[in-house]
Amino acid sequence: MTAEVYHVPVMPKEVLNYWLSDPDGIYVDGTLGAGGHSKMLLESLSAQARLFGIDQDDEALMEASKNIGDDNRFTPVKGNFGYIETLLGNEFKEKVDGILLDLGVSSHQIDDAGRGFSFQNDGLLDMRMGNLQGLKSTEVVNDYSYQKLRSILWQYGEEKQSGRIANAIIDARPLTTTLELRKAIEKVVPSRFLVKSLARVFQAIRIEVNRELEVLKQGLEQGTRMLKPGGHFVVLSYHSLEDRLVKNYFRSGNFEGKIEKDFYGENIRPLEPLSNKVITATEEEISRNSRSRSAKLRVALKKEVIL
Template sequence: MTNTAYHDPVLLQACIEGLALKPGGTYVDVTFGGGGHSRELLRQLEGGRLIAFDQDPDARRNAGEVNDPRLTFVAANFRHLKRYLRLYKIDHVDGILADLGISSHQIDTPERGFSTRFDADLDMRMNQSGEQTARKVLNEYPEEQLHKILGMYGEVINARTLAGAIVAARARQPIETISDLKGVLQRYAPRGRENKYYAQVFQALRIEVNEELTVLEEFLTQVPEVLAPGGRLVVMAYHSLEDRLVKNFIKAGNFRGDIEKDLYGNEIKPLRGITRKPIEASAEEVSRNPRARSAKLRIAEKL
């Protein structure tokens, strides 16, 4: 399987340029996926080392096809960044790349349950050994908790009403497949905007199942400790919830975005933003790779 069939890397050159590569440096790709970004990193590094993380077994198989001694693959979630770098006796790295969200391959694999285009079990696990699934969330969460995740993570307009409808539907029979869920959703979706509505609900479930925002916060808080002075952080986000966390952390070193100052009025923050506004894909790239449409790339440097 080639990496292009798996996932066409978004904003590839902007990511590599954002890392400001040092030929013999040590870099981390925390979302290996199909390996598109990692392969380009290895191609442009003259020596150095690349540590790549991914919890998905498909990504591990892809990494096995990269015959390069400079690559170390870690089959783990990137929330464990510091722990594994310590295991490999790496104190600091020169750059970290994170391409957040879900890969095209995961969406296009029907049995993973990520896409509204297919019928399959409601799974949505990025780590297939994890216990939480979308099916469990829909059938076991109390109504108030469903309301919360639909509203917060999916920004669903009628989240409270939909949460009640899900609880009522599951009382009649369990919601186990994508078609079961769509059968509940179709009554509440705005006419003519059904697909967007389904996508918002699926996003909310996926974020909950994989703890995506918690994982991102845990990862970002480790970055300042792991980056060498002058080292670069390059993050690509695909929805406003992720992007807001990244933007605030780069701006202020916390997730509220409130800049703290010391007794002398100096700002206390570990990173400096390189890009004032996020970098977005060109119309040409979006036409070639529709996933790039919502990508927002932010670059920061360790002070």
């Protein structure tokens, strides 16, 4: 029997290269997962350095602690990175050298049928990344109005058949399992488009349940305030809605991407992108770790405030 691989870190070398600036510094992993990226960072840090690893999932925190082992530089923190300022407190404001967000769910969360993330496994409709929030996917599919359901499938899944699928879900109510949801979708989507539609619908519901875009915006704004001037913000995202928010925020300091200039023609923004182009995984990595195929890495540096 082969042991299950909990999660393989994506673009490990590239992430470490940008995340690490000062070996004695203070770092935050906002999406600890199995601690793969964190463990690599710790191997490059000095004995004085500190690393806070945030995750909202108890299982991930346990797995990471097991993977990292006893290390007094490392502090696991249960919580949502959207509240990073509250989680770390004023003591660390403007003191953090680097923040990593490796967005979305881990391979383990997807593979665990009981979490209800996958249309390939049958499980109860849940999709919560942790037990901190109340909403589950069962409420989204069973209680939302046609308008609301169609709108999340359209906005968060960019699903062209959102109206037909919303109707099919409503017709199939009550739904309790991911297989029932899949069957409802199968009734209205031609088989050649099915896998992509299933992926988009499951993605849309997951984003709604975990308020992923709202939380990402909060995390980017609060994380930027926690960084010290010169500190690095590193974000790995896996779909275009997230990547657009990160790209706009890094370039312009707002989520619409509106660039404002000061009197001297300099861009007014708290961060400076460290790479103009998005960074993607190499073919070699994609062949080893299919999850890296959709990954987009963006990095930015906190600017000095000149008064």
